[in-house]
Amino acid sequence: MKVLLIGPAGSGKSLLTRSLGEWLRRGGYSVALVNLDPACGYLPYKPDFDIRSFYDIRKIMRKEKLGPNAAVIRVHELLSNNLEKILPELKIERDFILIDTSGQMELFVFRETGPKIVEALKDAVGIFLVDATLMNPIDLVTLKLMAQVVRLRLNVPVVPVITKVDLVPEINFANSAQLTREIRKQKGSVVDLALALNKSLDGFDIPVRVIKISSKTCEGFGELLSTLYETYCECGDLT
Known part of the structure; x- marks a missing residue:
């Protein structure tokens, strides 16, 4: 199974890559770890494939006189234009490729x-991550919506995940009914929009269930794994 870890900076993608990989290996699965971030200075794991071995962002910055952000964009342009050289390196035979x-x-x-x-890659599934320390009921609707945006753009099923739950009090509005009640308690002009979006998201053919995890304690990893498997079944229920 090929699993894409997607999310904003600081959401815990690299740490989850390491922790989930170790957890799966302890469960007897074979796992490969892939880094597609050309700008990262440090990885908490040893990658089986590392995009930095193809593109050195500092050399690109010096050669093309680019700033950091422009250099990252340039690497993605180069990657897009040279996929035929790089994709064979990603065809790794493992139970899981993170x-x-x-x-x-x-x-x-x-x-x-x-x-x-x-x-x-074919037959990939996505995980969309958001940091629990930044989470409130309105943010959770945004998380569910962004998971569907990623699904729409990449044409893969996407599981929305709240990371770092070990750092916050219990999040008790992860299911839709609880979330609706919590949204109604909020103030501001976005409440009606959040309620309407949450109702619409629940009507999709793949209902959106939010998984809560901790890469530090491995809390929620079992539920995450079962949900990833469910996404391969047309009748999989993610509610």
């Missing part, structure tokens, strides 16, 4: 590189 995507998620999701890679 793919740690760019820290700037918009580069993978909203530019052509991400969809091209996903199409070539």
Whole structure:
């Protein structure tokens, strides 16, 4: 199973790549770890494939006189234009291939590189991560919505995940009924919009169930694994 870890900077993609990989290996699965972030200075795991071995972002910055953000965009352009050379390196035979995507998620999701890679990989599933320390009821609707945006752009099923739950009091509005009640308690002009979006999201053919995890304690990993498996079944129920 090819699993794409997608989310904004600081959401815990790299740490989850390491922790989930170790957890799966303890369960007897074979696992490969893939880094697709050309700008990361440190990884908490040893990758089986590392995009930095193809593109050195500092050399690109010096050679093309680019700033850090422009250099990352340039790497994604180069990657998109040279996929035929790189994709064979990603054809790794393992039970699970965990793919740690760019820290700037918009580069993978909203530019052509991400969809091209996903199409070539075939049968991938996505995990969309959001940091629990930044979470409130309105944010949870945003998480569910962004998971569907990623699904729409990459044409893969996506599981929305709240990370770092060990750092916050219990999040008790992860299911739809609880979330609706909590949204009604909020103030501001966005409440009606959040309620309408949450209702619409619950009507999709793949209902959106939010998984709560901790990469530090491995809390929620069992539920995450079963949900990833369910996404391969047309009758899988994610409510």
